[in-house]
Amino acid sequence: MSIFLNGVSKTYGGEVVAVRELDLKCPTGQMLALLGPSGCGKSTTLKMIAGIEEVTTGEIWFGDRPVSALPPGARNIAMVFEDYALYAHLSVFENIAFPLRLRHLPKRVIEERVEGMLDLLRLGDIRDEKVRKLSGGAQQRVAIGRALVRDPDVILFDEPLSHLDADQKVQLRTEIKRLQQTQGLTSILVTHDQTEAIAMSDAIAVMDHGVLQQVGSPQELYETPANTFVATFIGEPPMNLLPARLARKSDVLFLEGTGFTLPLSAQKGAALTATNTTDVIMGLRPEHIALAPETPLEHQAVMRGEVFFREHRGDTDVLLVDIAADGTTARVSADIAGPTALREGASVALAFDDRRLSLFDAETGTNLLTARAA
Numbered sequence: 001m002s003i004f005l006n007g008v009s010k011t012y013g014g015e016v017v018a019v020r021e022l023d024l025k026c027p028t029g030q031m032l033a034l035l036g037p038s039g040c041g042k043s044t045t046l047k048m049i050a051g052i053e054e055v056t057t058g059e060i061w062f063g064d065r066p067v068s069a070l071p072p073g074a075r076n077i078a079m080v081f082e083d084y085a086l087y088a089h090l091s092v093f094e095n096i097a098f099p100l101r102l103r104h105l106p107k108r109v110i111e112e113r114v115e116g117m118l119d120l121l122r123l124g125d126i127r128d129e130k131v132r133k134l135s136g137g138a139q140q141r142v143a144i145g146r147a148l149v150r151d152p153d154v155i156l157f158d159e160p161l162s163h164l165d166a167d168q169k170v171q172l173r174t175e176i177k178r179l180q181q182t183q184g185l186t187s188i189l190v191t192h193d194q195t196e197a198i199a200m201s202d203a204i205a206v207m208d209h210g211v212l213q214q215v216g217s218p219q220e221l222y223e224t225p226a227n228t229f230v231a232t233f234i235g236e237p238p239m240n241l242l243p244a245r246l247a248r249k250s251d252v253l254f255l256e257g258t259g260f261t262l263p264l265s266a267q268k269g270a271a272l273t274a275t276n277t278t279d280v281i282m283g284l285r286p287e288h289i290a291l292a293p294e295t296p297l298e299h300q301a302v303m304r305g306e307v308f309f310r311e312h313r314g315d316t317d318v319l320l321v322d323i324a325a326d327g328t329t330a331r332v333s334a335d336i337a338g339p340t341a342l343r344e345g346a347s348v349a350l351a352f353d354d355r356r357l358s359l360f361d362a363e364t365g366t367n368l369l370t371a372r373a374a
């Protein structure tokens with residue numbers, strides 16, 4: 001069952017605009033993540049889809065059915081919460097059976113369906129355990145079983161992994177993804193954790209201050225962020241954002257930044273023909289910077305500076321490098337294959353080329369390379 005949000009807004013108490021004019025689509029059988037910092041409106045959006053909060057304006061559709069006016073019970077949705085919300089004194093079996101008992105289904109049907117869930121979630125061995133004795137990960141699997149056993153049209157996950165420790169997180173996110181794909185579940189995932197959103201979802205909607213910033217596949221968001229907010233929110237370490245200028249000399253467009261001048265490729269130049277902007281922000285991912293070879297390649301720019309800090313990350317070193325030139329300074333983070341012999345205070349030359357850099361309008365933060373193509 002697909003989910004559509006059409007111009008959905010939510011205002012609390014006539015004042016706080018939590019969600020503004022939101023248009024979103026989650027196709028049948030896919031998982032859409034709502035991602036953003038605290039207060040961006042993702043929980044409010046989930047609650048409106050669930051029917052726990054009313055929309056102020058706009059309409060929500062499940063397939064061809066408008067649901068905004070329906071109470072939660074009439075929407076055939078299931079929710080999985082961050083704190084599991086299980087009955088601690090009941091067994092695994094009884095927790096999963098609970099929603100079916102509420103519907104007074106025949107005993108045989110209940111047993112069949114709960115057994116199916118126990119198999120699917122590999123909970124058979126602990127079926128008679130009281131849930132309070134289980135690990136967080138096992139409790140969350142029980143909660144997922146309880147959600148799925150009713151065969152909902154839509155399943156809503158509200159920060160489902162946030163109380164788990166690191167290895168349980170990784171295990172359960174794989175488990176949820178496997179279930180979501182094999183069962184073809186139409187799902188919305190609310191999270192503030194980009195790693196979770198990237199690992200689990202087909203598409204990610206990034207929100208800030210109640211406004212949708214961009215929606216797309218994890219790859220699209222990584223490669224072509226719509227603006228500087230998305231650019232720094234997706235990717236770790238975050239994308240470098242450095243002030244720069246565009247200057248046309250003869251037929252070539254040059255990018256001039258702190259300590260470098262880079263002729264842009266004809267392709268990038270063509271994408272920028274309609275741009276009058278000269279002040280830009282260059283977006284450069286730390287993993288797209290390398291140590292400069294002795295003879296830089298054509299179309300490669302080199303920035304020279306001093307290592308301010310080195311963070312050793314096993315197979316790579318993240319270097320924070322201070323670049324100083326023409327009275328300006330910039331601090332750049334570079335994720336370099338390592339381990340390197342570079343230490344704080346060392347001189348270093350960093351190289352990058354124009355293939356994977358982004359350019360944003362210095363005033364609006366909009367991606368200049370994609371905005372006009374869109």
Ligand SMILES: Nc1ncnc2c1ncn2[C@@H]1O[C@H](COP(=O)(O)OP(=O)(O)OP(=O)(O)O)[C@@H](O)[C@H]1O
Nearest residue numbers: 012016017018036037038039040041042043044045
């Ligand atoms: N019941 C409410 N009454 C008034 N304001 C609210 C209410 N619920 C949320 N808000 C406000 O709406 C905005 C969006 O909140 P929301 O909880 O949807 O954001 P969020 O991104 O889910 O954040 P978090 O992860 O912290 O829950 C915030 O400014 C919040 O203070």
